[in-house]
Amino acid sequence: MAVTKNDTQTPILMPTIKDRRSRVAMQRLKWGLFFLSPWFIGLLTFQLLPIIFTFFLSFTNYSATKEFAFGNFDFVGLSNYARLFSDPDILNSMGVTIKYTLIAVPLGLVVPLLFALLVNSRHLIAPNIFRTLFFLPTVIPVVAGVLVFQGVLNSQSGWINGLLKIFGIEGPRWLSDPMWAIPALNLLSLWAIGNLMLIYLGALQSVPTELYEAATLDGAGGVRRFFFITIPMISPVIFYNVVLSVINAFQFFVAALLIGGRNGDPQGSTMFYNLYFYRQAFVFNDMGYASTLALLLFVIVMILTTLLFRFGQRSVYYAGGEA
């Protein structure tokens, strides 16, 4: 690649300092927009389309059993929105989603970090085998994972309850007891934790070793080193994991559908918000109302994300600073 000379270094007719500064800023802005362009083009072509489309549909009574064409649906004004206020299932399904999220987010935050610390430890024998095995469940197709968990969590023949029995504990009826179905799904998600572990691992590896050495010399123990060096240094990644865990938890759905079916069995305890949306869209053929539900989720998650970012701005340490 040819070396291009930075234009900002070419003096033009004795510019004033102010001019020069704004010229540099202008130049950097152009570069920034250039780097941003792939996403921005993609946003306009692929990503905004579904959002606008969903917004449009929320004012119609379109049912996906017919071709999407004018004449195959009517505009129904705000009636889909009005329905939101009189639909008790929204609150129920949101409750299920929140219950799952409240377990999934802390678990997804702590467990992969522990795993990453473990496989990052220089005291561990054969860490590469550990890493591979911990990562392995991530590459198992979802359906196969569901089959496996239906097997190991079965209260009659499953290995988990079999193991508990050895310790004299009678295991719960995981997948048919409304109280245990959500924790069972949390277990299932926890299994595919390899990605999060890898993100943490990368972050741990990027913490300058000197920091630890210096702290050790200052007399800091392992725990102090962990809380005063590791955590702040990997905080950008922790923040990433929190935001994405929340978004993913709110989108969790496929495994729930495969295990609990379209009715959110047992007794509606796995009726996630997205499953409820799915039922409206694909079971009850009410695309219009389903779109309204999708938008509501969109708004809720956006508010959550914005709040998280507000919080993140205060508590995340970026070695490179904010741009």
Added chain:
Amino acid sequence: MHLSKPTGRESSFASKKISYIATLVLLMSVVLAACGDNTATTAPAATTAPAAATTAAATTAAAATTAAAATTAAATTAAATTAAATTPAATTPAATTAAASSTTPPPTTVISTGEGCASGATKITWYIGLGAGADADVIPKEQAWADKYNKSQTEACVIMQVVHNPESYDTLKAQLAAGQGPDIVGPVGKAGRASFQGAWTDIAPLAQAAGVDLSKYDPALLDFTKDEGTLVGIPFALFPSFIYYNKDLFDEAKLPYPPHKVGEKYDGKDWNLDTFTALAQELTVDKSGNAATDANFDAKNITQFGFFDGPTDARGVAVLFGGGLPYDPADQKTAKIPDNWRQAWTWYYNSIWKLHISPNNDYQQSDLLAKGNEFKSGHVAMQASHTWYTCCFDIAKQNWDIAVMPTINGKITAKLHGDTFAILKSSKNQKVAFDVLSKMVVDKDLYQIYGGMPANQADRAEFFTTLNSRLGNNKVDWSVAEEMLKYPDLPNHESWLPNIIKANDAFNKFRTLMDQTPDLNINSEIDKLQSQLDALFKAAS
């Protein structure tokens, strides 16, 4: 290694530069190799197409070209975005890989979508997955049928689309929304069709135009194939239900086999609910070998069940005690659960949680019962199922036969299924699609594939002869099936209801509730269901 000295910035940049370029080149070569591989193997396919004069592989070639185009386009984008300098370096390994792969033999399993079609044939897409037919054992047979059919005529070219539950519903809806739906869907029952209410074409005018005489069918059968008054298919096959029983388990308990004829006694007793229940209790055994009739029977460790009411929803369970409709005959908007249904559900619920003769949901999904294939597991003595269940267990190896349904409240009810094939309104080739459909519904191979008794009585003898040839040493008394056809559930358990999708949903949910939940007050649960249905019926437009 954690303590290695920091190297000078200059040299570290240089080393990183090299490793980065190496990585980039490696990645690029992998892509190009992959692309090259693709074009290399698809190219021969394209050239052989014209060579094979009789079997024009037109569609395969077309598909391959699309694939090649797709990869090339993307590769160009990739190449354009990255530095051009890496490309020459990368082409060398790509070329060698491509050359190497062209010598490898083609894969053994040849995918034959649309193979053997005549060149001018109209493409008819056959969508499978809303009902039976998406099982790994069945797909090759369906494919073989499609291939044979395509070769047998020049008008139509049947292309299969197999999608597995539960994605089959979303996928079909995405296609319909884009105006790219399939032509024929099936086999599909009433419940599956209900999810696409209004999307099915009226068969009657098509039949008339094609000169197919529908009057040869029993009017009751035609009614069975109507959704809200519209004929959506031609009667294809009938799937009466009866009791599959495991002879080994009867032998072990030294019990006589259940009756094969209506009116026959069992062990000197009438073949009624009491006799049936008592028999099922004797055939339910726990881990220590105690039968459910023993005082120290352990319900937490059951290893063999007397009875399982095959996979069906709550309406299917209800019609054990006779057909019915869940609304007031005078007013369809008022839900009313018939008394016989109430009795049926109470009996079924108790059979799980009090008598323990039927497996609860956890047992059903356990390894012991083959993860939801109860009769196949060999640990269920009697299962009520339809003829189509012959698909799902080893009919040659297992020691089995079939028996009549017991008399309950003075009458026998053997619920009936009648899946068929339907044409979508959006199909652009209705005429050709109907032509294919009319061949499908009388096809002997398809009867075998789906285990359906031919709707046309004259074809039945041949159907059973072929079926018998697949049974190994087993002798199955098929007269039971024909006998049970005389006792269908009327009204049928899949009949139309106001707000049918949501109503079906409620019935599905109720079956699972019964299967999953101990200590229910079943009567008040039925009341709850009734008021739910009432709201649904009243909300129906």
Added chain:
Amino acid sequence: MATVKEVRVRRSVAPRFELRRMKRRNILPTILVSLVGFLIMLLFLLPLGYMLTLAFKPEEQLSAQNAPLWPAKAVTYNYEGKDLPLYNVPTADGVKQWALVKGYREDADFIDPSNVNNGVFNWKGRYRVLDPVYTFAPVFDNFTAAWNEVNFPLLFRNTFVIAVISTIGTLISCIMVAYAFARFKIPGKNFLFILLISTIVLPPQATIIPLFIAFAKIGWAGTWLPLLVPAFFANAYDVFLLRQYFMGIPKELDEAAEVDGANPLRTLVWVIVPQAIPAITAVTLFHFFYTWNDYFNPLVYLVGKEDLYPISVGIAKFVSTYGSHPTRAMATAVLTMILPAILFFLAQRQFMQGVVSTGVEK
């Protein structure tokens, strides 16, 4: 908190012998950490164990009563042309291995293989509670069945091509976009970033219909294009992750490069990217395996086009929750994950090496 600069100064005066001493006391922690790791792994891999044993079990063993957890074959004795299962039967003279001719509830007909001349005799007791004789015998039938009925070479090749192309697209576009978000002052950047995140908030089931309609209208349905092209326009997951890493790289590094006359593109390629190798490797792996496992999208766009199926769709006929062959389903799943597992095992080497060098040189 100690800043990086402070640390640098301190490190230069750090006595090296002290650190070497630390390294020597490693045996006890090694045993301890490895033991803990091993226990966690055992628990974590329990489901995987279930999956593997199932894949190697004959189908009959799945629901056989009193069968061991591992793949095993019932030991049989051939008597008059029939293979009869052996049971451990407690008798007055200790446990005997007899072959079951016919079992009943309270008695059973046995034959003693060590004393065949004795003929078939009746034994009082419940044969069901007896311990059947099994030998460890993994079977490969499930694998051969899966291999014969699923066109693995074709599926692997399709998946590989799709995964590699879309991963490259993702890498290039996401690195660029993440760099823009991490290092440039762009008006409304925070809003744009939230907008970026918002594109993943809508559930895929909500977006599939409009996207399918759009792709079908431009004739892309039934090709790989809907799976490949969007990858070249960045996605929120990977941009966000990379941005987090980029922001963690000290700014002095790129400032130094720019003082040396590098333009932002050169800075990105020669400063930022080498520093972020772990993140980039992570993104590569994620996207690669995401594509490997992605099921819903390829299914909807490619349905019926079996020549173009990736592995996830191609195996669905075996690996479905409604399938009637659980053992074969597991074998199929095992076959599909072997290749990604090997790839990961090899990739992580690269990953760890890249990481160590950057970790030290900061």
